[in-house]
Amino acid sequence: MLRPLGDRVVVKVITAEEKTQGGIYLPDTAKEKPQEGEVIAVGPGRVLDNGTRIPPEVKKGDRVVFAKYSGTEVKVDGEEYLIIRDSDILAVKE
Amino acid sequence: MLRPLGDRVVVKVITAEEKTQGGIYLPDTAKEKPQEGEVIAVGPGRVLDNGTRIPPEVKKGDRVVFAKYSGTEVKVDGEEYLIIRDSDILAVKE
Amino acid sequence: MLRPLGDRVVVKVITAEEKTQGGIYLPDTAKEKPQEGEVIAVGPGRVLDNGTRIPPEVKKGDRVVFAKYSGTEVKVDGEEYLIIRDSDILAVKE
Amino acid sequence: MLRPLGDRVVVKVITAEEKTQGGIYLPDTAKEKPQEGEVIAVGPGRVLDNGTRIPPEVKKGDRVVFAKYSGTEVKVDGEEYLIIRDSDILAVKE
Amino acid sequence: MLRPLGDRVVVKVITAEEKTQGGIYLPDTAKEKPQEGEVIAVGPGRVLDNGTRIPPEVKKGDRVVFAKYSGTEVKVDGEEYLIIRDSDILAVKE
Amino acid sequence: MLRPLGDRVVVKVITAEEKTQGGIYLPDTAKEKPQEGEVIAVGPGRVLDNGTRIPPEVKKGDRVVFAKYSGTEVKVDGEEYLIIRDSDILAVKE
Amino acid sequence: MLRPLGDRVVVKVITAEEKTQGGIYLPDTAKEKPQEGEVIAVGPGRVLDNGTRIPPEVKKGDRVVFAKYSGTEVKVDGEEYLIIRDSDILAVKE
Numbered sequence: 001m002l003r004p005l006g007d008r009v010v011v012k013v014i015t016a017e018e019k020t021q022g023g024i025y026l027p028d029t030a031k032e033k034p035q036e037g038e039v040i041a042v043g044p045g046r047v048l049d050n051g052t053r054i055p056p057e058v059k060k061g062d063r064v065v066f067a068k069y070s071g072t073e074v075k076v077d078g079e080e081y082l083i084i085r086d087s088d089i090l091a092v093k094e
Numbered sequence: 095m096l097r098p099l100g101d102r103v104v105v106k107v108i109t110a111e112e113k114t115q116g117g118i119y120l121p122d123t124a125k126e127k128p129q130e131g132e133v134i135a136v137g138p139g140r141v142l143d144n145g146t147r148i149p150p151e152v153k154k155g156d157r158v159v160f161a162k163y164s165g166t167e168v169k170v171d172g173e174e175y176l177i178i179r180d181s182d183i184l185a186v187k188e
Numbered sequence: 189m190l191r192p193l194g195d196r197v198v199v200k201v202i203t204a205e206e207k208t209q210g211g212i213y214l215p216d217t218a219k220e221k222p223q224e225g226e227v228i229a230v231g232p233g234r235v236l237d238n239g240t241r242i243p244p245e246v247k248k249g250d251r252v253v254f255a256k257y258s259g260t261e262v263k264v265d266g267e268e269y270l271i272i273r274d275s276d277i278l279a280v281k282e
Numbered sequence: 283m284l285r286p287l288g289d290r291v292v293v294k295v296i297t298a299e300e301k302t303q304g305g306i307y308l309p310d311t312a313k314e315k316p317q318e319g320e321v322i323a324v325g326p327g328r329v330l331d332n333g334t335r336i337p338p339e340v341k342k343g344d345r346v347v348f349a350k351y352s353g354t355e356v357k358v359d360g361e362e363y364l365i366i367r368d369s370d371i372l373a374v375k376e
Numbered sequence: 377m378l379r380p381l382g383d384r385v386v387v388k389v390i391t392a393e394e395k396t397q398g399g400i401y402l403p404d405t406a407k408e409k410p411q412e413g414e415v416i417a418v419g420p421g422r423v424l425d426n427g428t429r430i431p432p433e434v435k436k437g438d439r440v441v442f443a444k445y446s447g448t449e450v451k452v453d454g455e456e457y458l459i460i461r462d463s464d465i466l467a468v469k470e
Numbered sequence: 471m472l473r474p475l476g477d478r479v480v481v482k483v484i485t486a487e488e489k490t491q492g493g494i495y496l497p498d499t500a501k502e503k504p505q506e507g508e509v510i511a512v513g514p515g516r517v518l519d520n521g522t523r524i525p526p527e528v529k530k531g532d533r534v535v536f537a538k539y540s541g542t543e544v545k546v547d548g549e550e551y552l553i554i555r556d557s558d559i560l561a562v563k564e
Numbered sequence: 565m566l567r568p569l570g571d572r573v574v575v576k577v578i579t580a581e582e583k584t585q586g587g588i589y590l591p592d593t594a595k596e597k598p599q600e601g602e603v604i605a606v607g608p609g610r611v612l613d614n615g616t617r618i619p620p621e622v623k624k625g626d627r628v629v630f631a632k633y634s635g636t637e638v639k640v641d642g643e644e645y646l647i648i649r650d651s652d653i654l655a656v657k658e
Binding site for chain 4: 471472478480519521542546
């Protein structure tokens with residue numbers, strides 16, 4: 001399992017084929033269209049200049065939208081994940 | 095529904111055709127002309143270095159003006175939205 | 189009417205033809221020559237890292253000088269305005 | 283009259299022909315040679331992150347040296363001035 | 377032995393051939409694919425603006441994932457190491 | 471005389487020909503080789519974000535080494551000086 | 565002798581030929597391979613925004629590793645030294 005550091009979040013990307021009815025459909029022509037995923041693990045958050053930590057605004061299980069090309073792809077035990085900064089997540093789908 | 099994170103705001107863009115009389119008419123020739131929209135949802139705001147949050151200056155229902163090419167387009171349940179940072183909104187139309 | 193956000197200011201640009209005698213005459217040859225305008229509305233100001241707001245140094249009715257190409261042009265009810273950051277205003281003409 | 287904002291200073295540039303004996307003579311060949319001027323008006327100064335203002339280090343009447351191409355030229359009532367940031371002034375001539 | 381300074385960490389890179397079963401397999405085609413390594417030594421951490429130190433989030437013996445091309449390669453006593461900033465480590469594998 | 475502002479320092483550059491025996495000899499081939507000079511005057515220092523001033527680490531009369539192309543050349547009463555930021559001075563020769 | 569300012573450190577570079585057995589051998593092919601040196605003198609350290617100084621993490625006599633092309637070369641009394649920022653030193657060899 002991956003434990004993300006700082007303000008990083010591990011996300012399982014959801015590809016278009018996996019989307020349920022009523023889900024988020026992305027514009028086909030956009031060059032940097034957002035992507036959808038599920039949060040698998042969150043880091044402890046970033047440290048402010050006054051020494052306190054700000055925990056990420058997302059939690060495990062959240063369905064999130066983020067800009068394409070954010071983060072770094074990692075493969076663990078045959079599964080592919082994305083490690084992305086909390087601040088690169090645009091919104092939670094509720 | 096989309097719940098924006100940090101200082102982000104979800105906006106429903108209003109295209110020129112939808113504008114009411116006495117509305118904002120944008121210069122035709124400007125290359126990066128501002129756009130108009132309605133605020134659908136606001137995030138909790140950005141965190142200052144001293145740990146406090148600054149809530150966005152706009153609220154749900156506000157008619158806002160913002161520079162074109164700000165933000166990221168997202169489509170949810172067939173409806174297209176813009177996720178934009180609070181600081182990229184120029185003014186509220188009252 | 190437009191209510192500017194943050195440290196933004198709404199300015200009605202004064203073109204050379206409208207200037208009164210004894211007004212500010214700008215150098216003809218300068219490539220980025222300053223412009224003159226009247227402040228129509230001011231935002232609440234920017235937020236410092238310690239959480240306090242710094243109100244803009246200009247007020248409604250001020251005659252201001254600013255560098256050309258600052259700000260974003262907007263047209264409301266047939267009138268054209270400029271939305272500009274407080275920090276891009278160089279001086280007040282008194 | 284011009285009242286400069288923030289850390290800006292209004293300077294009347296002194297051209298080489300106007301210089302008195304024993305004045306500052308600038309190297310002829312330097313591409314970005316410094317210029318000399320007289321301070322006409324000073325702004326209230328910049329605001330630090332803790333909310334206090336730092337007044338400019340120069341005062342009205344000071345003879346100052348600054349790098350060429352600093353600031354913005356403005357013409358008021360037929361007279362040409364330079365609006366320059368306090369931090370772009372290199373030294374006071376005493 | 378190497379004692380890293382500031383927020384730096386000494387890592388022994390684990391190449392693909394050395395990986396155990398069930399380990400992290402990286403995508404073959406990614407141009408900047410992440411790498412895996414073992415933490416050998418950690419620095420005291422970076423100093424915040426308020427003067428306190430933030431110790432690195434990793435400790436000796438941790439199995440870490442980091443973006444390729446992070447850090448600087450060093451060879452000591454015939455062994456090759458990577459000196460990398462704590463903030464360039466993406467996650468710990470547990 | 472020149473009174474430097476902020477963290478600036480007035481330096482009289484010492485050219486290679488003026489150097490005494492046992493002085494600093496600079497590498498001939500270096501493209502941005504350091505220079506040597508004598509401090510003539512120092513400014514009050516820069517202002518920190520908490521409002522206090524940090525006086526320059528050099529004083530009048532110090533023999534200093536600085537990177538070439540730092541600062542701005544000025545000529546006063548026929549004498550050429552360099553106005554340089556305190557932070558661009560590398561070391562004092564003792 | 566050279567007294568470095570701020571967070572600077574004077575280092576005597578150790579070239580490959582001078583290295584003892586069991587020393588640090590650098591990869592031959594790396595384009596920006598790290599270098600090894602001995603600390604000759606350290607500055608008082610950099611000043612934080614709250615006004616306190618952070619002394620360098622290295623001391624006179626330390627054997628240090630740093631990235632090539634860091635710092636500025638100076639020659640004093642026929643001896644060549646490197647003046648480098650404390651933060652550009654990667655590790656101490658113990």
